[in-house]
Amino acid sequence: MSEFEYDDDEFVSKSELKRAAEAQQQLGEKLVELPEGKLAKIPLDDDLLEAIRLAQRIRGTREGFRRQLQLIGKLMRSRDIAPIEQALAELEQSHHQQNALFHQLEKQRDAILAHGDDAIQAFIDAYPKADRQRLRQLYRQATKQAEQGKPPAAQRELFKYMRQVATA
Template sequence: MHRGKRMHDHDQDDDSLISKSQLKREAEAQQALGTKLVNLSAGKLEKIPLDDELRAAIALAQRIRNKREGYRRQLQHIGKLMRNRETGPIEQALHELEHAHLEQNALFHQLEKTRDAILSQGDSAIQQFIDAYPHADRQKLRQLYRQAQKQQQQSKPPAAARELFKYLREVASA
């Protein structure tokens, strides 16, 4: 009879209770976030807002990565530490790091397309690049274009094409 009363109390508070499964999913998500942090390089980890205790736990996990059982327990410990903290700023910083990487890749691919366009179209593609980046040196672009054409005709390695790409990246990054 007493047991039935407890069940009835749970039914009333059902909306405010979190299931064990939900708690486990949240714990696994926190541990996964901790694993992402452990896999970051030191330079990227510095950009993440972490307290000293969490930073030390991550550093220890990075040092004992080769110790299978110890590493697993340390990841669990990091997950436990993460559950007691507000992870919003950490997740935001991680997202920004990942997004910056995607932006770099997109710029890289765009510059490859621009280089190929310059090599195939010449002055019209150079003008399009100058329109997008007015501080670019038209004379240098034309010179690299002519050198690349000459190297291609002579079946030489595309050193000027690589130099052109480096210059485009330099201009676009400035």
């Protein structure tokens, strides 16, 4: 083999290396955006966690923040990022599921306000632990408030109760 021939399995172009480094820096940026509670769920070593927390504190300084993000990217290159990516994906999946449930409950609440007992029965069929009497009471209060032109406090209370039942 001459000195100019490359083994295709080992050769990585400079562009590929740059793309990989940029992807790791973007992953680091996602970590910096996480609140403390969610950040605690990500498997991070002490050095990386400290660098992320520093970036969160200096977010307002333009150049310092940019350089800190680069440092985080550099630290990410020397680590196995698969568990970090997996944990982030699980957090995002959980967030999407919560949003879907929230939208479903909004639709069910609107159906209860529009159709009364039939929609209440449909909700109880979906969530057998729901209290029919409580749902009917909140429905009556909500319709009464709407007729009187009052703020929709009972509608909010109805949604709150439905969310409590759905997540229990």
